[in-house]
Amino acid sequence: QIANKPMGKRNSSGGGKRGKEKGDGRGASKRARQEANTEAGKQRARLIAQRTRLERGLARAGKDKEAQLAVHEDAVRTYREYMRCDEEWVSSQRLVHLRAIFELAPDSEKAKVLREELVLSLLDEGEAAEARQRLESWSVEKGTAFAWSRALVELVAWKGGEEGATRDLVVKAIDEALVQNQYVGVFLSFLDTFTREIDPETAPQPGRKPGTVEEALAYACAAGGCWLDFNEDGSVSELVGERVGEIDVVWPPISEGGSERYRKMFVEACEIAEKEVEEEEEGEECLRAGR
Numbered sequence: 001q002i003a004n005k006p007m008g009k010r011n012s013s014g015g016g017k018r019g020k021e022k023g024d025g026r027g028a029s030k031r032a033r034q035e036a037n038t039e040a041g042k043q044r045a046r047l048i049a050q051r052t053r054l055e056r057g058l059a060r061a062g063k064d065k066e067a068q069l070a071v072h073e074d075a076v077r078t079y080r081e082y083m084r085c086d087e088e089w090v091s092s093q094r095l096v097h098l099r100a101i102f103e104l105a106p107d108s109e110k111a112k113v114l115r116e117e118l119v120l121s122l123l124d125e126g127e128a129a130e131a132r133q134r135l136e137s138w139s140v141e142k143g144t145a146f147a148w149s150r151a152l153v154e155l156v157a158w159k160g161g162e163e164g165a166t167r168d169l170v171v172k173a174i175d176e177a178l179v180q181n182q183y184v185g186v187f188l189s190f191l192d193t194f195t196r197e198i199d200p201e202t203a204p205q206p207g208r209k210p211g212t213v214e215e216a217l218a219y220a221c222a223a224g225g226c227w228l229d230f231n232e233d234g235s236v237s238e239l240v241g242e243r244v245g246e247i248d249v250v251w252p253p254i255s256e257g258g259s260e261r262y263r264k265m266f267v268e269a270c271e272i273a274e275k276e277v278e279e280e281e282e283g284e285e286c287l288r289a290g291r
Contacts, residue, residue, distance in 0.1 A: 043082070043085055044087060047082055047085070047087055050078050050082075051093070054074065054075045054078065057071040057074070068104060069101065069105055069110075072101045072104070073097075073101060075097035076097050076101070076117070079093050080117075094121060095125050095127075098117065098121055101114060115141060115146075116145040117206075118134065119131050119135060119145065119149050120222050122134065123149060123152060123223060124223070124225065124226060128153055128156045128157075132153045135153060143180060144177070144184060144215055144219055145206070145219050145223075147176055147179075147181075148180070148181070148184050148219060149223065150173050150176070150177070151170065151173035151176075151177045152227060153173075154169050154172075154173040155173075156230065157169075158170050159230050170239070171243060174239070174240055174243045175246075178244065178247055180210070181210070181211055181219070182244065182247060182249050182250070183212075183215075183253055184219055185240055185249075186216075186244060186266075187216055187217070187220040187224075188240040189240050189244050190237065190241075190269070190273030190274075190277075191224065191227060191228060191236065192228075192231070192237070193269065193272055193273035193276060194220065194224070194270075194273065195224050195228060197268070197269040197272055198221065198269055200221040202265070203218060203221035204217055204262060206218045211254060212256045213254065213255050213266045214255060214256045214259070216266070252267060253266055253267065
Protein backbone atom coordinates (compact mmCIF):
# COMPACT_ATOMS: atom_id res chain seq x y z
CA GLN A 1 0.00 0.00 0.00
CA ILE A 2 1.81 3.13 -1.13
CA ALA A 3 -0.55 5.69 0.27
CA ASN A 4 -3.54 5.72 2.56
CA LYS A 5 -6.38 8.16 2.13
CA PRO A 6 -7.81 9.38 5.45
CA MET A 7 -11.44 8.74 6.19
CA GLY A 8 -13.57 11.88 6.31
CA LYS A 9 -14.81 12.96 9.73
CA ARG A 10 -18.51 12.98 10.35
CA ASN A 11 -20.14 16.16 11.56
CA SER A 12 -22.03 15.04 14.68
CA SER A 13 -23.30 18.48 15.60
CA GLY A 14 -26.33 18.21 13.35
CA GLY A 15 -25.56 21.56 11.76
CA GLY A 16 -23.97 22.52 8.49
CA LYS A 17 -24.30 20.36 5.42
CA ARG A 18 -25.01 17.17 7.35
CA GLY A 19 -27.82 18.81 9.30
CA LYS A 20 -29.31 20.20 6.13
CA GLU A 21 -29.28 16.81 4.48
CA LYS A 22 -31.09 15.34 7.47
CA GLY A 23 -34.05 17.56 6.79
CA ASP A 24 -34.07 16.75 3.10
CA GLY A 25 -34.62 13.02 2.82
CA ARG A 26 -35.21 13.15 -0.92
CA GLY A 27 -31.94 15.01 -1.53
CA ALA A 28 -29.98 12.64 0.67
CA SER A 29 -31.38 9.53 -1.00
CA LYS A 30 -30.68 11.01 -4.43
CA ARG A 31 -27.08 11.66 -3.47
CA ALA A 32 -26.79 8.12 -2.10
CA ARG A 33 -28.06 6.72 -5.40
CA GLN A 34 -25.59 8.87 -7.35
CA GLU A 35 -22.72 7.67 -5.17
CA ALA A 36 -23.78 4.06 -5.57
CA ASN A 37 -23.73 4.49 -9.35
CA THR A 38 -20.12 5.67 -9.42
CA GLU A 39 -17.35 3.12 -9.96
CA ALA A 40 -16.06 3.74 -6.43
CA GLY A 41 -19.53 3.24 -5.04
CA LYS A 42 -19.97 0.00 -6.96
CA GLN A 43 -16.60 -1.26 -5.76
CA ARG A 44 -17.45 -0.42 -2.16
CA ALA A 45 -20.76 -2.25 -2.50
CA ARG A 46 -18.95 -5.33 -3.86
CA LEU A 47 -16.46 -5.18 -0.99
CA ILE A 48 -19.18 -5.01 1.65
CA ALA A 49 -20.99 -7.90 -0.01
CA GLN A 50 -17.77 -9.96 0.07
CA ARG A 51 -17.19 -9.11 3.72
CA THR A 52 -20.73 -10.19 4.58
CA ARG A 53 -20.24 -13.44 2.64
CA LEU A 54 -17.03 -14.21 4.52
CA GLU A 55 -18.56 -13.42 7.90
CA ARG A 56 -21.42 -15.81 7.15
CA GLY A 57 -18.92 -18.44 6.02
CA LEU A 58 -17.09 -18.24 9.35
CA ALA A 59 -20.37 -18.46 11.22
CA ARG A 60 -21.28 -21.63 9.32
CA ALA A 61 -17.82 -23.09 9.93
CA GLY A 62 -18.39 -23.03 13.68
CA LYS A 63 -15.58 -24.92 15.47
CA ASP A 64 -14.57 -26.91 12.39
CA LYS A 65 -10.92 -25.88 11.93
CA GLU A 66 -10.70 -27.10 8.34
CA ALA A 67 -13.80 -25.13 7.40
CA GLN A 68 -12.48 -22.06 9.23
CA LEU A 69 -9.16 -22.36 7.42
CA ALA A 70 -10.89 -22.52 4.05
CA VAL A 71 -12.82 -19.32 4.78
CA HIS A 72 -9.71 -17.47 5.96
CA GLU A 73 -7.80 -18.53 2.83
CA ASP A 74 -10.74 -17.36 0.71
CA ALA A 75 -10.71 -14.03 2.58
CA VAL A 76 -6.99 -13.45 1.96
CA ARG A 77 -7.47 -14.08 -1.77
CA THR A 78 -10.53 -11.81 -1.84
CA TYR A 79 -9.02 -8.86 0.02
CA ARG A 80 -5.75 -9.19 -1.91
CA GLU A 81 -7.66 -8.33 -5.09
CA TYR A 82 -8.90 -5.08 -3.51
CA MET A 83 -5.65 -3.93 -1.88
CA ARG A 84 -5.29 -0.93 -4.19
CA CYS A 85 -8.76 0.45 -3.61
CA ASP A 86 -9.53 3.44 -1.36
CA GLU A 87 -11.03 1.43 1.51
CA GLU A 88 -8.53 1.45 4.39
CA TRP A 89 -10.16 -1.42 6.25
CA VAL A 90 -9.31 -3.89 3.47
CA SER A 91 -5.64 -4.03 4.50
CA SER A 92 -6.44 -4.60 8.17
CA GLN A 93 -9.00 -7.27 7.31
CA ARG A 94 -6.49 -9.12 5.16
CA LEU A 95 -4.09 -9.13 8.13
CA VAL A 96 -6.80 -10.47 10.44
CA HIS A 97 -7.33 -13.47 8.17
CA LEU A 98 -3.61 -14.02 7.55
CA ARG A 99 -3.01 -14.17 11.30
CA ALA A 100 -5.90 -16.60 11.68
CA ILE A 101 -4.35 -18.94 9.12
CA PHE A 102 -1.04 -18.98 10.99
CA GLU A 103 -2.84 -19.57 14.27
CA LEU A 104 -4.82 -22.51 12.89
CA ALA A 105 -2.13 -24.16 10.78
CA PRO A 106 1.25 -22.41 11.18
CA ASP A 107 3.32 -25.23 9.67
CA SER A 108 1.05 -26.13 6.78
CA GLU A 109 2.26 -25.77 3.20
CA LYS A 110 -0.44 -23.19 2.55
CA ALA A 111 0.77 -21.09 5.48
CA LYS A 112 4.39 -21.32 4.33
CA VAL A 113 3.39 -19.89 0.95
CA LEU A 114 1.79 -16.94 2.75
CA ARG A 115 4.78 -16.09 4.97
CA GLU A 116 6.01 -13.31 2.69
CA GLU A 117 2.54 -11.78 2.44
CA LEU A 118 2.09 -11.87 6.22
CA VAL A 119 5.39 -10.08 6.84
CA LEU A 120 4.61 -7.36 4.30
CA SER A 121 1.10 -6.98 5.69
CA LEU A 122 2.45 -6.60 9.23
CA LEU A 123 4.93 -3.95 8.12
CA ASP A 124 2.24 -2.16 6.15
CA GLU A 125 0.05 -2.02 9.26
CA GLY A 126 2.89 -0.75 11.45
CA GLU A 127 3.35 -4.03 13.31
CA ALA A 128 7.16 -4.05 13.09
CA ALA A 129 7.64 -5.90 16.39
CA GLU A 130 5.52 -8.85 15.27
CA ALA A 131 7.17 -8.77 11.84
CA ARG A 132 10.57 -9.06 13.53
CA GLN A 133 9.36 -11.97 15.65
CA ARG A 134 8.04 -13.79 12.59
CA LEU A 135 11.22 -13.16 10.60
CA GLU A 136 13.39 -14.45 13.45
CA SER A 137 11.33 -17.62 13.68
CA TRP A 138 11.65 -18.10 9.90
CA SER A 139 15.43 -17.73 9.71
CA VAL A 140 15.46 -20.38 6.98
CA GLU A 141 13.70 -17.94 4.62
CA LYS A 142 16.40 -16.11 2.64
CA GLY A 143 14.46 -14.70 -0.33
CA THR A 144 14.31 -11.08 -1.44
CA ALA A 145 11.15 -10.07 0.42
CA PHE A 146 12.43 -11.61 3.66
CA ALA A 147 15.93 -10.13 3.36
CA TRP A 148 14.75 -6.62 2.58
CA SER A 149 12.03 -6.83 5.25
CA ARG A 150 14.71 -7.77 7.80
CA ALA A 151 16.64 -4.68 6.72
CA LEU A 152 13.50 -2.58 7.17
CA VAL A 153 12.88 -4.03 10.63
CA GLU A 154 16.45 -3.19 11.64
CA LEU A 155 15.96 0.31 10.27
CA VAL A 156 12.74 0.80 12.22
CA ALA A 157 14.45 -0.37 15.42
CA TRP A 158 17.43 1.94 14.88
CA LYS A 159 15.29 4.95 13.96
CA GLY A 160 13.07 4.25 16.95
CA GLY A 161 16.02 4.18 19.35
CA GLU A 162 15.47 0.59 20.46
CA GLU A 163 18.06 -0.85 22.81
CA GLY A 164 20.78 -2.75 20.93
CA ALA A 165 19.76 -1.36 17.55
CA THR A 166 22.66 0.23 15.65
CA ARG A 167 23.46 1.67 12.26
CA ASP A 168 25.96 -1.15 11.74
CA LEU A 169 23.20 -3.74 12.07
CA VAL A 170 21.10 -1.86 9.51
CA VAL A 171 24.06 -1.74 7.11
CA LYS A 172 24.71 -5.47 7.59
CA ALA A 173 21.07 -6.27 6.86
CA ILE A 174 21.07 -4.06 3.74
CA ASP A 175 24.25 -5.72 2.45
CA GLU A 176 22.69 -9.16 2.93
CA ALA A 177 19.54 -8.01 1.14
CA LEU A 178 21.56 -6.66 -1.79
CA VAL A 179 22.92 -10.17 -2.34
CA GLN A 180 19.34 -11.35 -2.89
CA ASN A 181 18.28 -8.53 -5.21
CA GLN A 182 20.37 -5.44 -5.97
CA TYR A 183 17.60 -3.70 -7.91
CA VAL A 184 15.51 -3.25 -4.77
CA GLY A 185 18.51 -1.30 -3.49
CA VAL A 186 18.52 0.89 -6.59
CA PHE A 187 14.78 1.52 -6.16
CA LEU A 188 15.23 2.49 -2.51
CA SER A 189 18.22 4.71 -3.35
CA PHE A 190 15.86 6.86 -5.43
CA LEU A 191 12.76 6.03 -3.41
CA ASP A 192 10.82 9.28 -3.82
CA THR A 193 11.35 9.36 -7.58
CA PHE A 194 10.62 5.68 -8.18
CA THR A 195 7.38 5.73 -6.18
CA ARG A 196 6.31 8.82 -8.12
CA GLU A 197 7.22 7.51 -11.56
CA ILE A 198 6.12 3.88 -11.28
CA ASP A 199 2.42 3.20 -10.93
CA PRO A 200 1.92 0.18 -8.62
CA GLU A 201 -1.08 -0.77 -10.77
CA THR A 202 1.35 -1.62 -13.58
CA ALA A 203 3.92 -3.40 -11.39
CA PRO A 204 4.39 -7.18 -11.63
CA GLN A 205 2.84 -9.47 -9.06
CA PRO A 206 4.94 -11.26 -6.41
CA GLY A 207 6.48 -14.63 -7.17
CA ARG A 208 8.84 -13.51 -9.93
CA LYS A 209 12.26 -14.97 -10.71
CA PRO A 210 14.83 -14.23 -7.95
CA GLY A 211 17.32 -11.46 -8.63
CA THR A 212 15.36 -9.91 -11.48
CA VAL A 213 14.02 -6.40 -11.98
CA GLU A 214 10.50 -7.88 -11.96
CA GLU A 215 11.03 -9.31 -8.47
CA ALA A 216 12.44 -5.95 -7.33
CA LEU A 217 9.44 -4.02 -8.63
CA ALA A 218 6.98 -6.49 -7.11
CA TYR A 219 8.59 -6.14 -3.67
CA ALA A 220 9.24 -2.39 -3.81
CA CYS A 221 5.74 -1.50 -4.97
CA ALA A 222 4.28 -3.64 -2.19
CA ALA A 223 6.60 -2.42 0.58
CA GLY A 224 7.66 1.01 -0.71
CA GLY A 225 5.19 2.82 1.53
CA CYS A 226 6.75 1.25 4.62
CA TRP A 227 10.19 2.53 3.61
CA LEU A 228 8.78 5.95 2.69
CA ASP A 229 7.55 6.43 6.25
CA PHE A 230 11.19 6.73 7.36
CA ASN A 231 12.54 8.66 4.39
CA GLU A 232 11.12 12.13 5.02
CA ASP A 233 14.63 13.56 5.32
CA GLY A 234 16.05 11.34 2.57
CA SER A 235 18.26 9.47 5.05
CA VAL A 236 16.98 6.02 4.05
CA SER A 237 17.72 6.59 0.36
CA GLU A 238 21.12 8.02 1.29
CA LEU A 239 22.05 5.02 3.44
CA VAL A 240 20.88 2.42 0.92
CA GLY A 241 22.54 4.41 -1.86
CA GLU A 242 25.85 4.26 -0.01
CA ARG A 243 25.67 0.46 0.17
CA VAL A 244 24.60 0.15 -3.49
CA GLY A 245 27.66 2.24 -4.39
CA GLU A 246 29.86 -0.46 -2.85
CA ILE A 247 28.75 -3.16 -5.30
CA ASP A 248 28.81 -3.62 -9.07
CA VAL A 249 25.17 -3.47 -10.14
CA VAL A 250 24.51 -5.54 -13.24
CA TRP A 251 23.26 -3.14 -15.91
CA PRO A 252 21.08 -3.18 -17.92
CA PRO A 253 18.95 -4.88 -15.27
CA ILE A 254 18.44 -8.62 -15.38
CA SER A 255 14.89 -9.34 -16.48
CA GLU A 256 12.75 -12.45 -16.37
CA GLY A 257 12.97 -14.24 -19.69
CA GLY A 258 14.61 -11.22 -21.30
CA SER A 259 11.38 -9.21 -21.11
CA GLU A 260 11.79 -5.53 -21.96
CA ARG A 261 8.58 -4.18 -20.40
CA TYR A 262 9.67 -3.96 -16.76
CA ARG A 263 13.33 -3.42 -17.56
CA LYS A 264 12.38 -0.34 -19.60
CA MET A 265 10.08 0.89 -16.82
CA PHE A 266 12.88 0.55 -14.28
CA VAL A 267 15.62 2.10 -16.43
CA GLU A 268 13.46 5.12 -17.34
CA ALA A 269 12.65 5.81 -13.68
CA CYS A 270 16.34 5.48 -12.83
CA GLU A 271 17.33 7.94 -15.57
CA ILE A 272 14.82 10.48 -14.29
CA ALA A 273 16.13 10.05 -10.73
CA GLU A 274 19.75 10.50 -11.79
CA LYS A 275 18.86 13.62 -13.77
CA GLU A 276 17.09 15.09 -10.75
CA VAL A 277 20.14 14.40 -8.57
CA GLU A 278 22.40 16.10 -11.12
CA GLU A 279 20.12 19.16 -11.28
CA GLU A 280 20.02 19.35 -7.49
CA GLU A 281 23.81 19.17 -7.28
CA GLU A 282 24.18 21.87 -9.96
CA GLY A 283 21.77 24.08 -8.04
CA GLU A 284 23.76 23.65 -4.85
CA GLU A 285 26.99 24.53 -6.71
CA CYS A 286 25.38 27.69 -8.07
CA LEU A 287 24.30 28.69 -4.58
CA ARG A 288 27.81 28.16 -3.23
CA ALA A 289 29.33 30.09 -6.12
CA GLY A 290 26.90 32.95 -5.50
CA ARG A 291 28.08 33.24 -1.96
